[in-house]
Amino acid sequence: MEAAVSTADSVLGSVLEPILARHRRDPVRLLQILREVQETMGHISPAALTAIARALQLPRARVEGVAGFYSFLYLEPVGQYRVLFSDNATDRLLGNLELMATMCQKLWVEPGKVSEDGLVSIDTTSCTGMCDQGPALLVNGWPITRLTHQRVNEICELIRARKPLAQWPREYFAVADHLRRKDLLLNSVLEPGAALRAAIARGAEGWLAEVQKSNLRGRGGAGFTTGVKWEACRNAPGTDRVIVCNADEGEPGTFKDRVLLTSYADHVFEGMTLAAYAVGARQGFLYLRGEYRYLLEPLEGVLARRRADGLLGANVCQAGFDFDIEIHLGAGAYVCGEESALIESLEGKRGTPRIRPPFPVVKGYLGRPTVVNNVETLAKTVLVALEGGENFSAYGTAQSTGTKLLSISGDCAFPGIYEYPFGVSIAQVLEDCGATDAQAVQVGGASGICVAAYEFQRRIAYEDVPTAGAFMVFDSSRDLFEVARNFVHFFAHESCGFCTPCRVGTSLLKNFMDKLADGHGAKYDLADIEWINRLLKNASHCGLGTSAANPVIDTLVKFRPAYERRLQSLEFEPAFDLDKSLACARRMTGRDDPQAHLSSEFSSEESPR
Amino acid sequence: MSAEKKFLLDGKPVTFNDGQTILEAARGAGHYIPHLCWHPDFPAHGSCKLCIVKVGGRHVSSCAMPAKEGMEVESNTPEMNGERRALLQMLFVEGNHFCPSCEKSGNCQLQALAYDLEMLSAHFNHFYPDRPVDASHPDVLLDFNRCIFCELCVRASREMDGKNIFALTNRGIKKHLVVNAESGRLGDTDFAASDRAANICPVGVILHKRQGFAKPIGQRTYDEKPISVVAMECVKATEGAEEVKS
CATH class of the missing domain: 3.10.20.600 (Ubiquitin-like (UB roll))
Incomplete structure (x- = not known):
């Protein structure tokens, strides 16, 4: 027995040691360590959590808390093949649920469970960013696009034959760019370093002024003016400034950052370096969502080339400033797209949004002044450097340039x-x-x-x-009710659970939408839904909670019949059907006569719909 | 010395010092703003959202928002109390709260606030989560059914006891408290009944064994006076903690 334990310990040790060493036993790198341990071991066992905590000198409970936060980290054994079907509204349109049901049936496994032989587990996951080539899935973290029944059947065969992923047909894993309309950015050809040299020629302050002239605003959605953000960071007290590129593209239906990182990576990294030059930062991070794990090696390749070309590292472009970029991977948490939650995650913690102020530009990564910019925003700074701020602002509208x-x-x-x-x-x-x-x-x-x-x-x-x-x-x-219901499920799944209104409100909203979908809705429920929407909007801690009600608010106003035709009555209806609940008792007693049913006054089973 | 800085709380002037939050300044001036996760001995947490107020038409957490000269703050209004009541209802339905049989009844801040804000029903459907209790520790019982995720035990154990006994794991509605042991049992940690963390829970999660119902329900702190009064008496008496020792 003892020998068995010590063997298990030494196996664990031999897996952990190189990973811990590579990360210098730095607790800030906890999430990266957990990810890599899982990549080797399939899941993170209780013993592994204890060993990691000990090595990093962190409380075990904290390590468990971090590991438990991220959807892609597993604390219990999962299938040797982990299949996750992307479950965005667009995947639904393309029939992802039918494909998943087929796969579950063929492989004899229930959704969310591991097959009895431990071979496979099948579940859904939030939008994987392949909406233009769905339905899509992730198998052991690698995306497969353009699923059809035929492809699903083939995948089942490969899994049954226990074929390693490396031997699966390459075309399964092909991800297309689908560039349909090109304009300023997508038409631009960047000779690596050219934008950087143009900015350096203007000097850091001149370059910052150029960005301000461009009136470039954040492309992540909030639209904060980039030049103002950079200036605030530049002027914040402190020396070690940080540039973070937010590539946690988790918003369902968004995939433009994936394409930029695939085919315009030099634009993105050059944009980060331009930001670093403007604010005086030495350290940069690309926070890459876990779903884009497959881009890690190609992006590392681009970084290595840029280092070799003197565009990163010490004395960038011989202009006397140092800057380098490191890629951190997320692990399935939409909320980490919120900049302060992203910074928490970069620090190896649970992705809980911080109290603001202080804002990241003043107190961000490890308390340092930090700029967090969207992938597209950074890529666009390259255009500002090459063409000048004024030319850039000539495009678009007065308040939305470019x-x-x-x-x-x-x-x-x-x-x-x-x-x-x-x-x-x-x-x-x-x-x-x-x-x-x-x-x-x-x-x-x-x-x-x-x-x-x-x-x-x-x-x-x-x-x-x-x-x-x-x-x-x-x-x-x-049916726009079903679209809204899909989004409501998404928010309930992605809520970090920090504040009361979002933690409980998103799940209550989900239950109400399911109640309507199940045919138990009443007008009373619509009033409750509107009330929860208001609480989410007013009282939530961060943007996830405040926007979680949006899909319902909009569709309730604009597509109200989609809700109302589901209502059973104008009075209160319970969330369950009393007569249906007695079905099991009827089966057990072998009765199905009228006396074994509740009167239709109380139940809707017999009543014509 | 410059002139005193003031803001308006429900129309009444409140003086404050730079760096004070709305809640701190209001409390210092004798005005109660409901709260559960806020505690005078810790920095603002901002998770329960019971302390939300309206400033210039916008909702903010008064425990985290610095007071500013001339602010007009709405707190004790039907609108804000209505939203607070709904937040309390959310806290009640996400856990398993059976006040009549709970040892903390009468000393529980969640229950006391629900009385104070006249919460008459849970309104929403209950979630009935499955949360087993942990009775492994010789002196302390953990009943996770009542947790409201204020993290006061997490913070007290980390910052005051230097032990890190508690942490939160999972997320969303599945978020829950874990204990710092591979077994997951409190009995396998160095937790002590004298720890600050063992005496800070505002609800009935962390209970001392062999002290059950020593004082009958009906004669306890919030049975005698509403929480809005008790909290303000605590400010006057000690300028400090308001947790109730049983």
């Missing part, structure tokens, strides 16, 4: 990436992407705005319809 990348998916002929000058009308975009029968567009993702057909003349701009880039089209055959 162009915007839209991630278009759903019911349209040509899903993919479209770059438009700000101010383009939704109708124009719909025409270009071949959406002929749209009844609504969800702009800005689950947290965004549901735009109905009568509003299609509205424009994409901070002045009108702001967006981080998601643009999901729903045609007239779609």
Whole structure:
């Protein structure tokens, strides 16, 4: 017995040691360590948690708390093949649930459980950012796109044959860019270092002034002016400044950052270096969402080349400043897209948003002044450096300068990436992407705005319809109640659980939407839904909670019949069917006569619908 | 010395010092703003949201928002108390709270606030979570059914006891407290009944064994006076903690 224990210990030790050493036993790197331990061992066992805690001199409970926070970290054994079907509204349109049911049936496993032989586990996951080529799934963290019944059958065969992923057909894992409309950014060709040298020629202050002249605003959705953010960080007390690129592209329906990181990585890294030059930062992080794990090695390759070319590291471009970039991987937590939660996660903690103020530009990563910018924002600073701020601001509208990348998916002929000058009308975009029968567009993702057909003349701009880039089209055959319900489930799953209104409110909202979907809704429930929406909006700690109610608020106003036709009565209805609940008792007693049923006055089973 | 700085709380002037939050300044001036996760001995936590107030039409957490000259703060209004009542209802339905049989009844801040804000029902459907108790420690019982995630035990153990006995894991509605042991049992930690963390729970999660119902329900702190009065008496008496020792 003791020998067995010590063997297990030494196996664990031999896995942990190189990982811990590579991360210098630094507790700040806890999340990266946990991820890597899992990549080797499949899951993180209680003994592994204890050993990691001991090595990092952290309380074990804290390590367990961090590991338990992230969806992609498993504290219990999972299948040798872990299949996660992306479950965004757009995957639903493409029939992801039917495909998942087929796979579960073929492999004899229930969703969310591990098969008895430990071979496979199948579940859903939040949007994986492959909406233009869905339905998609992740198998052991690697994306497979364009699922069909045939492909699912083939995957089942491969799993049954226990074929290693490396021997699966390469075309399964192909991820297309789908660049459909190119403008300023996507047409630009960057000779690595050219933008940097142009900025250096202006001097740090001159360069910052140029960014301010451009009036570039954050492309992550909030639209904060980039030049103002950079200046605040530059002027904040402290010496070690930090640049963070937010590549935690978790908003359902958004995938433009994935494409930029695939084909415009030099723009992104050069943008980070430009930011570092402006604010005087030495340290940079790219926070890459766990779903984009497959981009890690290619991106590391780009970083290595840029180091070799003198564009990163000591004395960048021989201009006398040092800057380097490190990639941190997330592990399945949408809330980490919120900048202060992202910083917590970078520090190896649970991704709980901080109290603000202080803002990250003053007190961010490890208390240092920190700029957090979106991938697209940073890529666009390259254009400002090359063309000048004034030229940049000539594009777009007065308050929304430049162009915007839209991630278009759903019911349209040509899903993919479209770059438009700000101010383009939704109708124009719909025409270009071949959406002929749209009844609504969800702009800005689950947290965004549901735009109905009568509003299609509205424009994409901070002045009108702001967006981080998601643009999901729903045609007239779609049920917008189900779309909203999908988003509500998403928010309940992704709530960090820190504050009362979001922790409880998102789950209550989910239960109410399910009650309506199950046919037990009453007018009373709509009043409760509106009340919870108000509490979420007013009392939540961060943007996740305040926007969690958006999909319901919008569809309740604009598509109220989709809700009302589900209502059973105008009075209160319980969330369960009393007569149906007695079905098991009837089966056990072998009775099904009228006396074994509750009168239809109290139940709806017999009543005609 | 410059002139005293003031803001308006429900129309009444409140003086404050730089760096004070709305809640701290209000409390110092004898005005009660409901709260559960806030504690005078710790920095603001901002999770329970019971202390929300309206400033210039915007909702903010008064425990975390620095007071500013000339602010107009709405707190004791039907609107704010209505929202607070709903937040209390959320806390009641997400856990398993059976006040009549709870040892903390009468000394529980959640229950006391519910009385004070006239919460008459739980309104929402209960979640009925499955949260087993932990009776492994010789002197202390953990009943997780009543946890409201204020993290006061987490913070007290980390910052005052230097022990890190507690932490939170999972997220969303599945978030829960864990204990610093591979077994997950409190009995396998160096937790002591004299720890600050053992005496700070505002609800009935951390209970001392062999002291049950020593004082009958009906004669306890909040049975005698509402929490809004008790909290203000604590400010006058000690300028300090207001947790109730049983």
